[in-house]
Amino acid sequence: MPRSKTPPLSRREREIMDVLHREGRATAAAVRGALASPPSYSAIRAMLRILEDKGHVRHEVDGPRYVYVPTLAREQAKRSALLHLLHTFFQGSASQVMAALVDLSPKGFDEGEISRIRRLIDDARVKGR
Numbered sequence: 001m002p003r004s005k006t007p008p009l010s011r012r013e014r015e016i017m018d019v020l021h022r023e024g025r026a027t028a029a030a031v032r033g034a035l036a037s038p039p040s041y042s043a044i045r046a047m048l049r050i051l052e053d054k055g056h057v058r059h060e061v062d063g064p065r066y067v068y069v070p071t072l073a074r075e076q077a078k079r080s081a082l083l084h085l086l087h088t089f090f091q092g093s094a095s096q097v098m099a100a101l102v103d104l105s106p107k108g109f110d111e112g113e114i115s116r117i118r119r120l121i122d123d124a125r126v127k128g129r
Contacts, residue, residue: 025069
């Protein structure tokens with residue numbers, strides 16, 4: 001699987017992006033308020049500028065304030081995050097990720113989830129992935 005072409009994010013940048021994807025749009029103050037152990041307001045603004053330079057967010061002017069919006073759709077961001085996990089922690093192995101998910105599932109999978117997983121695997125076989 002190909003790696004993302006956007007510059008990698010630091011842990012704090014990922015936290016900020018999580019807030020923006022969850023909220024859809026937010027000011028620097030709102031982002032700061034949503035973070036556990038947030039840095040200073042000026043540090044948040046600096047990180048938002050960096051994220052804008054990296055192409056992950058854009059801003060809109062709303063009166064005297066900037067409102068930040070993620071540039072990637074949530075689905076694209078999920079894919080990018082999964083690719084990052086896949087390559088960083090699982091050496092690119094989707095089966096290792098699946099095994100970890102099975103191990104971490106506290107209630108196991110219900111029949112609907114198992115059927116969906118089977119269909120996905122069958123579709124992947126047909127497509128020759």
